Amino acid sequence: MSLLTPEPGLLFWMLVSFGITVFVLAKFGFPSILKSVEKRKNYIEESLLAARKAHEELAGIKKTGEAVLAQARKEQADILKDASLKREMMIEKAREEARQESEKLIASARRQISAEKEEALRSIRSEAATLSLTLAERILREKLGTKEEQKKMIDRLFSEMDISRS
Amino acid sequence: MKRALFILAVLIFTTSPVYVWAGNQNSAIEDLNAKEFISEHLSDSYEWQIVSDGAKHITVPLSIILYSKTTGWHLFPSSHFQHGTAAYNGFKIASEGKYKGKIVETDARENISRPLDLSLTKNAASLLFASLLIILIIMGVARLLKRDSMKPRKGFAGMIEMLVLSINDEVIKPSIGKDHQRYAPYLLTVFFFIFTNNLLGLIPVFPGGANVTGNIAVTLVLAVATFLIINLTGTKEYYKEILWPDVPTWLKIPIPLMPIVEIVGTLTKPFALMIRLFANMMAGHSIVLGLTMLIFITASMGMAINVSMTFLSVIFTVFIDFVELLIAYIQAYVFTLLSAVFIGLARMESHSEKKKVIETGQVA
Numbered sequence: 001m002s003l004l005t006p007e008p009g010l011l012f013w014m015l016v017s018f019g020i021t022v023f024v025l026a027k028f029g030f031p032s033i034l035k036s037v038e039k040r041k042n043y044i045e046e047s048l049l050a051a052r053k054a055h056e057e058l059a060g061i062k063k064t065g066e067a068v069l070a071q072a073r074k075e076q077a078d079i080l081k082d083a084s085l086k087r088e089m090m091i092e093k094a095r096e097e098a099r100q101e102s103e104k105l106i107a108s109a110r111r112q113i114s115a116e117k118e119e120a121l122r123s124i125r126s127e128a129a130t131l132s133l134t135l136a137e138r139i140l141r142e143k144l145g146t147k148e149e150q151k152k153m154i155d156r157l158f159s160e161m162d163i164s165r166s
Numbered sequence: 167m168k169r170a171l172f173i174l175a176v177l178i179f180t181t182s183p184v185y186v187w188a189g190n191q192n193s194a195i196e197d198l199n200a201k202e203f204i205s206e207h208l209s210d211s212y213e214w215q216i217v218s219d220g221a222k223h224i225t226v227p228l229s230i231i232l233y234s235k236t237t238g239w240h241l242f243p244s245s246h247f248q249h250g251t252a253a254y255n256g257f258k259i260a261s262e263g264k265y266k267g268k269i270v271e272t273d274a275r276e277n278i279s280r281p282l283d284l285s286l287t288k289n290a291a292s293l294l295f296a297s298l299l300i301i302l303i304i305m306g307v308a309r310l311l312k313r314d315s316m317k318p319r320k321g322f323a324g325m326i327e328m329l330v331l332s333i334n335d336e337v338i339k340p341s342i343g344k345d346h347q348r349y350a351p352y353l354l355t356v357f358f359f360i361f362t363n364n365l366l367g368l369i370p371v372f373p374g375g376a377n378v379t380g381n382i383a384v385t386l387v388l389a390v391a392t393f394l395i396i397n398l399t400g401t402k403e404y405y406k407e408i409l410w411p412d413v414p415t416w417l418k419i420p421i422p423l424m425p426i427v428e429i430v431g432t433l434t435k436p437f438a439l440m441i442r443l444f445a446n447m448m449a450g451h452s453i454v455l456g457l458t459m460l461i462f463i464t465a466s467m468g469m470a471i472n473v474s475m476t477f478l479s480v481i482f483t484v485f486i487d488f489v490e491l492l493i494a495y496i497q498a499y500v501f502t503l504l505s506a507v508f509i510g511l512a513r514m515e516s517h518s519e520k521k522k523v524i525e526t527g528q529v530a
Binding site: 003004005006007008009010011012013014015016017018020021022024025026027028029030031032033034036037039040043 | 205208209210231282283284285286287289290293294296297300301304305307308311312315316318327330331334347350351352354355356358359381382383384386387388391448
């Protein structure tokens with residue numbers, strides 16, 4: 001069986017070609033390819049890790065941002081509430097003051113009015129007294145201008161006094 | 167349906183000229199010996215045949231390198247033999263006898279002897295071509311990757327990279343374990359060497375077609391290389407297991423029964439590698455050739471049989487060629503896998519150490 005007996009010539013050429021191939025590829029070819037692929041694999045792994053980390057960081061930042069926002073919102077609400085409370089208080093106070101002031105004003109006005117009224121009454125009274133005296137004087141002067149009149153008057157007064165005495 | 171019809175038409179049109187050719191040469195075909203034809207194509211030759219119609223040959227001449235004990239070194243192209251019909255300088259290609267198909271030397275006393283034959287035969291040339299091809303491809307890819315290793319590769323370079331990675335990550339790493347980086351370049355080279363030669367063997371036209379990996383000399387060198395790698399880098403424990411295995415003493419003394427079994431075992435492993443690759447590739451080539459021969463064998467049996475058998479032959483040949491593509495990969499894969507497994511076995515650590523690791527692991 002010639003198929004099962006190795007030919008020395010072909011053995012020689014196989015040794016040469018396989019030897020050269022193994023030498024070149026095992027020394028320069030495959031280690032280089034494997035190294036490059038390993039490098040790329042590491043790079044990809046690192047990138048993935050970095051991306052995941054960045055993602056997590058971003059999520060953390062988002063969370064803190066939300067917290068800050070919520071706090072700010074709360075503070076804003078507090079401030080607004082406070083402000084409205086204060087405003088109401090101020091308005092209330094102002095109203096109270098205004099009322100007191102007006103009451104004071106009204107009271108003083110009343111007092112003045114009553115004082116002036118009294119004054120007026122008093123002056124009217126004295127005027128009226130003076131006027132009536134003057135009038136009485138005039139009337140008397142008219143009525144008791146003549147001597148008979150004066151005599152009649154005296155008579156009557158006397159009679160009246162008599163009547164009351166008797 | 168349209169596609170199937172198209173394929174059918176192509177098959178019929180491409181096979182009919184073969185039939186016409188075969189019919190015209192009826193007389194030449196009758197003395198065609200199928201067995202001879204196949205074994206001739208399976209074995210090595212001194213020239214690389216491109217086309218032959220029985221009488222006319224178109225071949226690529228290859229160099230003949232001979233060393234004769236009487237006349238020294240000889241170097242001449244194989245065209246001097248005129249396709250095996252002529253003698254040159256006392257050398258000729260034997261047409262029969264013990265050295266059939268090989269170059270023999272006839273001396274002055276008509277004694278026939280075989281000179282040291284280092285001729286660049288068809289298989290040798292194919293081997294050199296394949297080696298050149300692999301070196302160019304792998305070095306090209308390596309350079310491409312080195313230039314910009316971060317860029318993912320597409321196309322051919324991507325395919326080579328994927329092959330390298332799949333063999334490295336799924337075959338070499340799990341089989342060898344700890345030291346896989348040391349052996350990966352050799353095993354990858356073996357894989358690509360066998361795979362490329364297998365594929366080239368499937369191409370029926372000029373730069374391919376040689377039955378390289380189906381030749382025992384080629385697989386012998388591959389197996390010896392693996393044998394050397396396994397046994398020269400084996401651990402102390404590996405040698406202890408061979409020479410003084412953990413078996414009852416009467417199996418080792420006075421007759422070293424187990425050591426002999428173990429030593430034979432180290433030889434049978436690469437031997438199985440050698441035979442497996444050789445037999446698979448040779449069988450594949452024989453089947454393709456045999457199915458193709460159907461056309462020419464049935465040429466003398468009448469037109470109807472010949473046409474139908476031609477049709478059948480083409481379909482079967484195409485099918486077997488697809489199977490052969492698969493086998494080209496599988497055989498390269500299996501050779502690499504088994505080499506890696508055997509290397510992994512030779513890299514074993516001592517049992518006591520392993521036990522220690524397990525115990526500490528359990529404690530931890």
